[in-house]
């Protein structure tokens with residue numbers, strides 16, 4: 001939250017913001033402003049795992065919009081060719097900013113794009129948490145044990161616009177309401193209640209705990225100092241151009 005607020009206490013001391021969230025501690029190697037840009041970088045991590053001979057796996061997570069970008073195809077090609085231990089996870093929420101998938105992609109079932117690279121492709125209901133976990137476990141094991149990458153398409157939805165600048169006028173309110181009835185978090189709660197693993201009170205308690213955690217993070221961010229202007233050039237690698 002502090003990084004989003006541009007504060008010195010953020011994961012990148014406020015220099016990254018929402019577009020360049022990065023945390024080495026959490027092994028989160030970044031969100032990037034250029035759509036599709038993270039995929040080749042993730043392949044680099046996959047290559048490093050093979051080179052160093054560890055048993056780690058890279059999860060590369062991106063939106064449907066990224067799958068029409070050249071870097072997506074180059075990354076899948078190289079991942080398959082070099083047996084990189086990766087799972088490419090596409091969060092298909094049916095829109096890339098305001099553009100519906102069928103207006104931007106010749107192939108609307110994203111998982112099928114895997115077949116161009118002779119790679120495992122799977123599609124899962126992204127609103128079903130346990131189904132996502134099941135298939136993810138399987139694909140992570142495949143990446144770890146066989147060094148075979150895969151593409152997983154999670155079909156889901158976003159209830160709000162892409163960002164503050166998205167007026168969200170490209171779809172009907174009914175469509176949004178319809179998807180909200182299948183909300184992933186609420187559905188999991190219902191499922192756990194049916195299985196007698198959670199009660200309404202326990203769900204409410206978890207809800208309150210999470211809300212408090214988020215409020216704490218916001219408070220921490222608000223109360224954190226701004227970066228000191230004297231550090232403006234601290235993490236800049238390039239010097240002034242010669243001449």
Ligand SMILES: Cc1ncc(C[n+]2csc(CCOP(=O)(O)OP(=O)(O)O)c2C)c(N)n1
Nearest residue numbers: 033034035063064065066093095096097162
């Ligand atoms: C190469 C590139 N082209 C265009 C943009 C502008 N842009 C930012 S997000 C976005 C849509 C990406 O779609 P998706 O990944 O599905 O994101 P969602 O809208 O679902 O959050 C676009 C076109 C960009 N950042 N980079």
Ligand SMILES: [Mg+2]
Nearest residue numbers: 063064095096
């Ligand atoms: Mg999208």
